[in-house]
Amino acid sequence: MSFAVEFQEVSRHYGKVRAVDGVSLAIAEGEFFSMLGPSGSGKTTCLRLIAGFEQPTSGSIRIHGVEAAGIPPFSRDVNTVFQDYALFPHMNVLDNVAYGLMVKGVGKDERLARSREALAMVDLGEYGARRPSQLSGGQRQRVALARALVNRPRVLLLDEPLGALDLKLREQMQGELKALQRKLGITFVYVTHDQGEALSMSDRVAVFNQGRIEQVDTPRGLYTRPATPFVARFVGTSNVFTGAAAALLGGPGMGAFSLRPEHVRLQRSPAGAAGNSRQLPARVIGVQYHGASSRIELQLAGDVRLVANVNNDEGDGESLPEVGDELFATWSDQAMVPLRELPA
């Protein structure tokens, strides 16, 4: 199996700040790979290490099996879609797209033809003569994409490319990006802090925290089997219990675990708890209405807080819980996902 990008114990330190700290990963060819994490978690630095704008302090990066150390950005077979697009303001859209071919010495006719083709691919065929300043954010985003793809890179790096767009456009572009990636078969390395974006598009996701990778998994694996407290909290929402609270809720000997709010059932009476599930009395201390579902904040014995998600369309005749209600929270043992706590 050949990998598009391989990190072996890669670190990038700025003085005492460990932006990237001992990261190892392998991205398969043709994969849609996301790097997910909060700002400052090292994901963008990893992307810049692949692009060649940064050099690792230690460790080895291989791109298509070739050691990347010392290879300048302009000699790497990767292209980047920048967060704020970085379109050249003094060139029209077509010249922007043709730039990569121009500097590589592709003849004028060919490069303009290929650039028009790339613009047509992102539905901007008519916009070649415009200046970037005359385009909307979404259109600029597409130009940036065309400008990178026209070079037919084997790896495309995307640095929060949808961050500046509004929600509707972002959702539309997510679908288009995924379709484009499937069609072209190019490896996409996608940096984002938006877990919904990462889950909906990626084949696999690496979750970054404080310069390190906490977990690499498929979106489904990440959500259903988070490995660490950080992943459980960052990907979706979750109840994370550690120490004494974990033992109280999970039973004796239970270490840290995660419990998704949608796996908690609420009942008025302590009935129907099977042997392979747990049930505890709970008092409602907060209710948030979210349309399709409601988020119920509960207080258990020992001042432990628990969040439950209830579907509002479950028409068993019972009204929504209200603040102050005394209920019973029930969940199955399988819903408790044990977590591994990383040393700080």
Next chain:
Amino acid sequence: MNANAVYLRTPLRRVAALLHRRGGLMLAVLLGPPLIWMCVIYLGSLLALLWQGFHGFDDFSMSVLPTLTLDNYAKIFEKGNFDIVLRTLAMACAVTVAAAVIAFPIAYYMARYAGPRTKAFFYIGVMLPMWASYIVKAYSWSVILAKGGIVFWLITKLHLLWLLDGVLALPYVGGSTLSTSHLGRFLVFTYIWLPFMVLPIQAALERVPPNLVQASMDLGARPRQTFRHVIWPLAFPGVVAGSIFTFSLTLGDFIIPTLIGPSGLFIGTYVYVQQGAVGNIPMAAAFTMVPIVLIAIYLMIAKRLGAFDAL
């Protein structure tokens, strides 16, 4: 008494309310005084000066005649006078080009490589000479470049006197010493106006977003290509902005041509001689039109090149 009446109790508040209601009046009050200054004192006196250029002058009585004539403007194109125009223009162009060539690397380093401390040092280094008296600097240069001055001493010590003599023997450029040559005058002009070139270029380069340079590299451009296709086009308006200063300042100057260089007149020195020693105000006024026209043409070209976006 309603709230409005309470508010309007003092005269000052009534004025404030009036200005708030009438935006045009507010604008007139704010803009009126500076506009009067600009139109009457600034443009008015300039137009009065240029109007003088249409008067005649009697060489025998050395007095201005009330008759109106175009003779003064026609005389600009007589050979001796036109040579002055060409000489000044050539110097302004040469100084502008040299200042741009010297200033660009300095500005480039300041904008793209220097850390905060180094940049502060460069700012002071570039601007410090501007705080010193201009005439003192010009006089100092006449001493520095004179025969027996420090430049001659250094060149002699380096055994390069033959080279200097060779350069000074060149037509147009040379002269008997550096301080009486066009070369010397050119050096001093370039020295004096250099800061006016460095700062606009530096400002233009600072405004080139670093991620455009990265995007260029990312798309496969080598450093030279990135410079040619991205950095230079975006910094060029700054170069033109700087050149407006160096060009117009050289064109109108009369102190450096008086103190340094050969005896041939410049536009500035010609005007100075006409209105001072000769008292031919009409001729001096007509000649003042020359730099105004040249700079107007230059500004039109500069505008085409986008220089005013970089100021």
